[in-house]
Amino acid sequence: MPTIKEVAARAGVSVGTVSNVLSGLSTVSQDMRRRVEAAIQDLGYRPDHIARSLKTRRTQTLGMVISDIVNPFFADVIDGAQSAASEHGFTLSIINCRDSAELEKRAVETLCDRRVDGLLVVVSIERGCHEHLQLAIADGTPVVCLDREPLGIDVDTVTIDNVAAGQQAVEHLIATGHRVVAYVGGSASMYVPALRQQGYLAAMKAAGLRHILIETSFDRQGGRDGAARMLSRAKRPTAALCGNLQVALGLLQEMRSRGLSTPEDVAVATFDHFDWLDVFRPQLTSIVQPAYRIGYEGAQLLLRRVLGQLNDSAPQRLTLPTQLRIAESTAGFVGFQKT
Amino acid sequence: MPTIKEVAARAGVSVGTVSNVLSGLSTVSQDMRRRVEAAIQDLGYRPDHIARSLKTRRTQTLGMVISDIVNPFFADVIDGAQSAASEHGFTLSIINCRDSAELEKRAVETLCDRRVDGLLVVVSIERGCHEHLQLAIADGTPVVCLDREPLGIDVDTVTIDNVAAGQQAVEHLIATGHRVVAYVGGSASMYVPALRQQGYLAAMKAAGLRHILIETSFDRQGGRDGAARMLSRAKRPTAALCGNLQVALGLLQEMRSRGLSTPEDVAVATFDHFDWLDVFRPQLTSIVQPAYRIGYEGAQLLLRRVLGQLNDSAPQRLTLPTQLRIAESTAGFVGFQKT
DNA sequence: ATGAAAGCGCTAACAG
DNA sequence: CTGTTAGCGCTTTCAT
Numbered sequence: 001m002p003t004i005k006e007v008a009a010r011a012g013v014s015v016g017t018v019s020n021v022l023s024g025l026s027t028v029s030q031d032m033r034r035r036v037e038a039a040i041q042d043l044g045y046r047p048d049h050i051a052r053s054l055k056t057r058r059t060q061t062l063g064m065v066i067s068d069i070v071n072p073f074f075a076d077v078i079d080g081a082q083s084a085a086s087e088h089g090f091t092l093s094i095i096n097c098r099d100s101a102e103l104e105k106r107a108v109e110t111l112c113d114r115r116v117d118g119l120l121v122v123v124s125i126e127r128g129c130h131e132h133l134q135l136a137i138a139d140g141t142p143v144v145c146l147d148r149e150p151l152g153i154d155v156d157t158v159t160i161d162n163v164a165a166g167q168q169a170v171e172h173l174i175a176t177g178h179r180v181v182a183y184v185g186g187s188a189s190m191y192v193p194a195l196r197q198q199g200y201l202a203a204m205k206a207a208g209l210r211h212i213l214i215e216t217s218f219d220r221q222g223g224r225d226g227a228a229r230m231l232s233r234a235k236r237p238t239a240a241l242c243g244n245l246q247v248a249l250g251l252l253q254e255m256r257s258r259g260l261s262t263p264e265d266v267a268v269a270t271f272d273h274f275d276w277l278d279v280f281r282p283q284l285t286s287i288v289q290p291a292y293r294i295g296y297e298g299a300q301l302l303l304r305r306v307l308g309q310l311n312d313s314a315p316q317r318l319t320l321p322t323q324l325r326i327a328e329s330t331a332g333f334v335g336f337q338k339t
Numbered sequence: 340m341p342t343i344k345e346v347a348a349r350a351g352v353s354v355g356t357v358s359n360v361l362s363g364l365s366t367v368s369q370d371m372r373r374r375v376e377a378a379i380q381d382l383g384y385r386p387d388h389i390a391r392s393l394k395t396r397r398t399q400t401l402g403m404v405i406s407d408i409v410n411p412f413f414a415d416v417i418d419g420a421q422s423a424a425s426e427h428g429f430t431l432s433i434i435n436c437r438d439s440a441e442l443e444k445r446a447v448e449t450l451c452d453r454r455v456d457g458l459l460v461v462v463s464i465e466r467g468c469h470e471h472l473q474l475a476i477a478d479g480t481p482v483v484c485l486d487r488e489p490l491g492i493d494v495d496t497v498t499i500d501n502v503a504a505g506q507q508a509v510e511h512l513i514a515t516g517h518r519v520v521a522y523v524g525g526s527a528s529m530y531v532p533a534l535r536q537q538g539y540l541a542a543m544k545a546a547g548l549r550h551i552l553i554e555t556s557f558d559r560q561g562g563r564d565g566a567a568r569m570l571s572r573a574k575r576p577t578a579a580l581c582g583n584l585q586v587a588l589g590l591l592q593e594m595r596s597r598g599l600s601t602p603e604d605v606a607v608a609t610f611d612h613f614d615w616l617d618v619f620r621p622q623l624t625s626i627v628q629p630a631y632r633i634g635y636e637g638a639q640l641l642l643r644r645v646l647g648q649l650n651d652s653a654p655q656r657l658t659l660p661t662q663l664r665i666a667e668s669t670a671g672f673v674g675f676q677k678t
Numbered sequence: 679a680t681g682a683a684a685g686c687g688c689t690a691a692c693a694g
Numbered sequence: 695c696t697g698t699t700a701g702c703g704c705t706t707t708c709a710t
Contacts, residue, residue, distance in 0.1 A: 014697040051687035114388045249618045279588045353681045390703035
């Protein structure tokens with residue numbers, strides 16, 4: 001690996017000039033520039049990113065702390081963030097935390113030690129303390145939180161309007177004729193489910209209906225458990241809103257194992273949609289989240305902070321639009337009611 | 340951010356001693372060690388990873404070049420790699436290339452410029468030239484290829500036995516009574532499909548059956564196209580092996596749109612399985628790949644190279660076992676044949 | 679066992 | 695416009 005010194009020697013110029021050529025400084029004469037470029041070519045020189053970072057205190061690297069990388073939703077988020085980063089010549093260092101607050105804390109520290117220029121973080125789903133984020137920010141590392149809005153901390157966020165989306169979905173259920181509607185999945189102690197519940201509650205209240213909150217874990221098992229509880233109620237719900245797709249899948253699974261189907265027995269709406277869902281029947285009514293954009297806009301925002309284009313303005317709160325996609329799983333309730 | 344110098348000053352020792360304490364050198368006296376540790380505590384000192392890297396020429400970072408991050412298969416691979424890396428104090432820098440050879444080349448260069456200690460790469464699906472990998476290796480960056488075994492280059496690989504797996508699946512189809520069996524998805528110009536076809540061909544030949552190779556793109560659209568071609572054949576296949584899950588889903592989608600279902604009209608077996616598939620009917624007969632392990636073992640192997648525990652031994656070729664999971668989509672052909 | 683000092687490869691003043 | 699030089703924060707001889 002040739003160094004800048006060798007390039008300078010070969011081109012018969014000083015290292016400073018080489019450095020200037022590298023950084024595209026216009027004050028370099030055509031002649032010098034050509035000689036330096038030739039030397040770079042000949043030697044196959046590539047600047048040492050590490051050395052540059054040590055001097056400039058910038059790594060051109062964004063840290064990404066993700067709560068659950070195997071959830072396809074977050075795969076899309078990562079994809080978006082990665083694209084935005086690439087466009088700006090930044091690289092992404094990713095750590096998966098499996099929704100563990102402890103791992104999350106360590107991840108933030110690891111990334112800060114490595115002097116990432118900024119941090120994209122999806123905090124663990126359970127509400128908790130976020131002083132590690134606070135510390136990172138205090139140390140001068142900009143942070144943008146994705147998907148979940150941590151409490152008690154002033155930080156840029158890119159999220160969707162979970163309350164409104166949940167409310168809209170439930171309004172749809174109600175408009176379809178349902179009067180006994182449950183919310184399933186996650187609990188009020190979790191960031192995202194808390195809001196989605198809130199939307200559900202608002203819609204139920206507005207319609208003068210009694211709410212049925214079924215709190216469970218926020219995964220497939222939660223969906224199965226929730227279904228079991230929901231179906232054993234004296235007054236069985238005719239419709240349910242699920243907190244995320246994992247929950248919905250678990251719920252459908254449990255329903256099927258009991259010989260029940262949707263929408264005939266229970267109409268189902270859920271947060272999240274992935275294109276492969278189109279393959280299966282019944283198609284699920286779902287709240288489509290702009291996962292890729294959450295990552296893309298998040299990285300974009302972070303990059304603006306990093307590049308100083310947002311000089312300590314107040315924390316930005318970007319809310320991206322969702323789309324309610326009505327499909328078979330909530331169809332045909334009004335008018336005919338199977339038993 | 341305090342530096343090692345400030346720690347030294349505060350502890351009243353030399354920076355060399357602090358460095359020794361940091362690296363856990365035993366030659367440091369108890370007394371010194373305590374004083375230094377106290378100073379580190381007081382100041383909240385954290386070693387600068389960049390400066391250390393410049394000196395040691397090691398970044399404790401693995402580069403990961405992935406062909407398609409939103410494919411859940413690769414999400415699992417990444418998860419595995421990330422776990423192994425974390426266990427060894429390494430971080431993962433990930434670049435997504437969307438199966439573009441050009442992006443892949445740039446990604447490798449970017450990562451090498453950043454002096455990653457090693458490279459985990461899933462090469463683009465289309466066969467191509469891999470001199471960028473060759474160069475990286477020549478420059479002293481160990482490379483481990485995952486899932487796909489690039490041709491014409493001596494490199495460590497972690498893969499599955501695609502030929503055997505494909506063959507086994509087709510043998511199952513044949514044993515179930517099928518005589519007209521198609522292979523759908525991908526083409527011989529692609530790394531993975533080429534091998535899966537090979538397995539298919541071997542099984543068909545061994546059974547003395549005529550093969551039906553339907554080459555398409557390696558995605559949902561490919562599955563739809565493949566289904567269209569398959570179903571319009573004079574002698575319509577009664578079974579198909581799909582090259583991956585995307586293809587299988589596309590195929591099922593196209594079948595359904597024509598009012599056909601599996602296994603009644605066409606039995607379907609496919610590579611890939613994800614747990615959410617269990618929710619849907621019919622359950623698909625599938626070849627389960629150890630995606631997480633591919634990533635985990637790959638990173639593990641790379642780390643051994645990086646840490647010099649495999650001193651330029653010959654390239655390792657790790658082949659992980661797959662599992663044929665027989666389910667409804669290939670059930671019940673012998674004995675009763677619906678028309 | 680500890681300290682002093684020489685860099686790692688680069689950038690950024692500053693001088694000329 | 696170009697060259698010189700002093701570090702960035704750390705590790706690592708080499709003396710002591």
